[in-house]
Amino acid sequence: MRRPISLALAGLLLSASGAAAGPERVAFPAGYQDGFVRYLDVDRPDRKIKRLFYVNPAALETAKAGDPLPDGTVLIMEDHPVELDGEAPRRDAEGRFIATPEVTNVFVMEKQPGWGEAYPADTRNGDWDYAWFDAAGTLKHSDPERYAGCFNCHQSRAGRDFTFTFFKYVEDLKR
Amino acid sequence: MGRCLALAILFSGLASAGQAAEITVGMAAADYTPATVEARVGDRLVFLNDDSVDHNVFVPTAGHAVDLGKQVPGARSELPLGKAGAFEVECVIHPDMHLQVRVVR
Numbered sequence A: 001m002r003r004p005i006s007l008a009l010a011g012l013l014l015s016a017s018g019a020a021a022g023p024e025r026v027a028f029p030a031g032y033q034d035g036f037v038r039y040l041d042v043d044r045p046d047r048k049i050k051r052l053f054y055v056n057p058a059a060l061e062t063a064k065a066g067d068p069l070p071d072g073t074v075l076i077m078e079d080h081p082v083e084l085d086g087e088a089p090r091r092d093a094e095g096r097f098i099a100t101p102e103v104t105n106v107f108v109m110e111k112q113p114g115w116g117e118a119y120p121a122d123t124r125n126g127d128w129d130y131a132w133f134d135a136a137g138t139l140k141h142s143d144p145e146r147y148a149g150c151f152n153c154h155q156s157r158a159g160r161d162f163t164f165t166f167f168k169y170v171e172d173l174k175r
Numbered sequence B: 001m002g003r004c005l006a007l008a009i010l011f012s013g014l015a016s017a018g019q020a021a022e023i024t025v026g027m028a029a030a031d032y033t034p035a036t037v038e039a040r041v042g043d044r045l046v047f048l049n050d051d052s053v054d055h056n057v058f059v060p061t062a063g064h065a066v067d068l069g070k071q072v073p074g075a076r077s078e079l080p081l082g083k084a085g086a087f088e089v090e091c092v093i094h095p096d097m098h099l100q101v102r103v104v105r
Helices: A002-012 A057-062 A144-155 A166-174 B002-013
Strands: A037-044 A049-055 A074-081 A105-111 A128-133 B022-026 B036-040 B044-048 B055-059 B066-071 B076-080 B085-091 B098-104
Touching: A037 A057, A037 A166, A049 A057, A105 A144, A128 A144, B022 B036, B055 B076, B066 B076
Parallel strands: A037 B066, B022 B044, B036 B098
Antiparallel strands: A037 A049, A049 A074, A074 A105, A105 A128, B044 B076, B055 B066, B055 B085, B085 B098
């Protein structure tokens, strides 16, 4: 219970930028499906979904392999149910799931200078903060406690600037 | 458990050419065993959590990326190999777990 309480307190604090820590300061990137770069698709069999990952073009352009990701990086994880053949996900010719057009969740993580200062050291994910939206861009949860899972899980990738996919993608692309 | 795993891997290796193989990968002591796998399109990786803690198989490589979800001790998960290429397998929970997979036609 200690970590969620810490997150709740962090949500009341002000970061160096003056905005309250937590999901409220992460803006929904309207138009990202056209304006961002889709860099990865991840099949998720246990949930019968496909996750599409996007990054803002400026971050992709300036990110360097092995370095912390640039301030201003915005990463999006977009959930789609997949096409089914009975109960089983249908696969394309390469064995990959086929996403339906429906978007069920839009998870955003954004990095800005000083954003992490509001969080205790055992919770902080660098200067990243997280937000969970629906397809229309409405915040699903504004309570910082609901984001404890994001902070906890991404801690395991501290050596990759707290990202599971994009830091690795840059390494594979540019190294 | 180790003997069963070794037999499973040996059996996988005996699959005749052209016949899809099932290749078992263990997770004991938070290590993927074996640490490298050579397979053919149509084969299938079976991840057996023969460890005492949860694991979560995750492939971050573009074109092959998949998240098999949390796997409790004793549980199995499967990854069909439908595409040639090389990719890395990680664990969401344990960042030092790595498996290299190469799939050929």
